[in-house]
Amino acid sequence: MPPPAPMRFSVADYVIFALLLVFSSVIGLFYALSGGRQRTTQEFLLAGRSMTFMPVALSLLATFQSAVAILGVPAEIYTNGTQYWFLGCSYFLGLLIPAHIFLPVFYRLGLTSTYEYLELRFNKATRLCGSLTFIVQMVIYMGVVLYAPALALNAVTGFNLWGAVLAIGLVCTLYTAVGGLKAVIWTDVFQTLVMFSGQLAVIIIGAKQAGGMAEVWQSAVNGGKITGIDLNPDPFERHTFWTLAVGGVFMMLALYGVNQAQVQRYLSSRSEKQAKLSCYAVFPCQQIVLALGCLMGLVMYARYGENSPLQQGYVTASDQMVLYFVMDVLQDYPGLPGLFIACLFSGALSTISSAFSSLAAVTMADLIKPYYPDMTESQATLISKCLALGYGLLCLGMAYIASLMGSVLQAALSIFGMIGGPLLGTFCLGMFFPMANSVGAISGLVAGLIMAFWIGIGSFISKGARLSFANTTSVQNITISMATTAMTTATTTLAASAGPTGLKKFYSLSYLWYSGYNAATVVIVGLLVSFLTGPMKGEDVNPSTVVPVLRYLLFFLPERCKEKLTCGVRYQPANSEPGLQHSLMLHKESNGVVGQDKTNWTSQKQGLGDELCKDWDIVKEDLAVEILQETPL
Structure with missing residues (x-):
């Protein structure tokens, strides 16, 4: 068994980590002092709508490839095998649908905030509800995504906890507040390259020490970690092919289809074609990221086998295993542990900066500008910068609150995922069902949120009780899976003689179905309420806000039937x-x-x-x- 990893960084490690912060700050200052110098809200919040597809694609990738994903995915593979790898099958539709349905609507309407769409389609009240829901979602998530990796780093290496939190929070606030979205996108590009480099370094050196990649694979096969395709259709099974490949599509739609942080990047593109290309380009990048996380998990297994650092007591939580592994494997390579820590915190930087930018855009476009229409452009830009700065300071406050949460930390992460499904359902209700009205939209959103919190909190409490019964140390031992879901539990197999029944069975719904289930709740309730309160007439619907998806899917029907499917909406000719x-x-x-x-x-x-x-x-x-x-x- 390998000895415990060293608990100290070398000078080279600190230097590399510091360089990450310096380069990120320099990029922000460069875009503050050049080009449009962030003099307008269009420049500050949407990069002047001038970006090409490749930097936008890498920024899309980095936004939700956060530190908890870098820590969580390898630990998931180490614990439960490669079944999680099939999540990559969901990326195809999860990016193709946003590229051809959601993105064209948002881009052609020329929005700043995604939730402007809800007013164009329904009314101001619906827009306000959507905006406030998003703000709550991101504010809660910001502190957690900053604090969680710093806590893991402190536990394994002795790296100063609050020093890391303050350094990341302040640097991120600086370049977002002064450089705007253009700085955020280009720092995301730089940070994505750092993430790839850090993960590759660990995989290459770890595989070499294990005897080569063939030996790593053979070790995983012998240990039963290479899992086949599980075609069990049961939605209550945590990971099956259908859960990952189909349920994961709804998770991807909630993130890449309607989330403000991602849509804001589409809107920064210089043309709709460039925005679509960014969706296409992010697909192979997502596959590479998933593959790197899975390979790291297999290399970890080749090194430790069934005697994980968690079982040996070297770490106290599953999400610390990756850092322990890195310090163990790279102890003879000064500077490389620092490279991986830079990789880890690049994920945190990209996620948090995206949150600052999207929150500033939503607050300005939805909560301030509509009520102060006479505001000058310079005033609006100054307020937008102050909002980014304010949200940065709020992030540090939320990180402190996260430090006091204890086992509630997982519940806070869960909130991020719970809210995504209802928001997806609200946008689907508006785009695909012309008869839906504003009362139905608000009622559906509220019903979806209630259902999401009921299942999410019920699942958390239920699993927490069973974990305690199974003699696990604490709920914090739950491995954080993909950061984009931020609501899953990747735990060791629970020993139970009989499966759950009743509400406990209901609470065991796989987390990957949460978005789809909650979105369906919004649509069903929204349509029922709309019919009861008087469905919207087709001629009263702005045709730019509705996608005739049934007309496209049922293209083989006679023209008279397809005309009825438009529900009276007066669509313009395609060329106009x-x-x-x-x-x-x-x-x-x-x-x-x-x-x-x-x-x-x-x-x-x-x-x-x-x-x-x-x-x-x-x-x-x-x-x-x-x-x-x-x-x-």
Whole structure:
């Protein structure tokens, strides 16, 4: 058995870790002092809508590839085998659907906040509910994603806990507040490369010490860690092929389809084509990230076998095993442990900076600007920067609260995942069901949140009780699985003679079905309430906010039947729609319009051309040329 890993960093490790912070700060300062210098909200919150697909793709990848994922996935593979690898099957539809359904709607409407869509489709109250729900979700998550890796690092290496928290929090706040979204995206690119480098270094050296990758694989086969395809359709089984490949799609849609942090990156692209390409490009990157996490877990198993560091008492929680393994494997390579710690905290930096930027955008666009329409652009930009700074300081406060949570830490992580499903359901209700009204949307969102918290908290309490019965040390020994789910428990197999029944069976629903189940609750309740309170008429629905998905899926039907599937919505011809929607975007920006009431949609649409002609002098030259090309006047 290998000896306990050393508990100290070398000078080289500290230097590499410090360089990560310095380079991230320099990128933020560079974009604060160059280019548009963040003088407008469009530049600060949306990078001037000038980004190409590759940096956007890497930023999309980094946003939810946080430190808890880097720690959690290898520990999951080490404990339960490679079944988790099949989550990669969900990435195909989980990125293809956002690219061709959600993204075009958001991009063509020219939004800043995703929740502006809810006002365009329903009303201001729905938008406000969605915005507040998102803010609660991200504020709770920020502190946890900062504190959790710092705690693990402190436990294994003796690295100063609050020194790490303050360094990461303050640096992240600095470059986000002064450099805006452009700085966030380019630091994400740099941090993604650091993450890849750190994980590759550990895998290569660990496999070499184990006798090569062939020996690693053989060890995993002998230990029963290479699992086959489990086609059990039972949704209460934690991990099966269907749970991972199908249930995971809904998790991906909640993250890459409607989450503000991701949509904001789509909207920063210079064109809709570039935004779609970023979705395509992130697919192979996600597969690489998943493969690296799984391979690290197999290399860990080749080194320790069944005698894990947790069982030997070298660490006190499963998510500390990866750090112990890194310090053990890289103890003779000064600087490489620092590289992996830089990798770990790159994940934290990218996630937290994205949270700051998205929270600033939502707060400004949804909670401030609509109520102060006469605010100048310079005032709005200054307030946006102050919001990013304020959320950065709030993150540090939430990290302190997380330190006091104890076993409630897992519950706090769970909240992030619980809220994603209901928000996905609200957007699906609006985009796919023209008859849904605002009362139905709000009722569905509330019902979805109630259902999500009922299942999530019930599952947490139920599993916590069973864990205690199984003589595990504490609920904190639960391995944190993918950070994007942030609500799962990756525990050792629970010894029970009989399966759960009744509510306990209900609470054992696989976490990967949570998003789909809660989204379905929103849609069903929303449609029922809409029918009871009077469904929306097709002619009152802004056609730019609805996707005729049934018309596309049932393309083989006669034209008369397909016309009925539109529910009376007056869709524009395909060749004129982009021009109309782009014109609507400019109309909103030039007149301070952030939403529309369904009753005046028709009149606004009819007068749109005249308004644009009158205000033509305020339209930027490049956008004016684009409108002339797309919509002949």
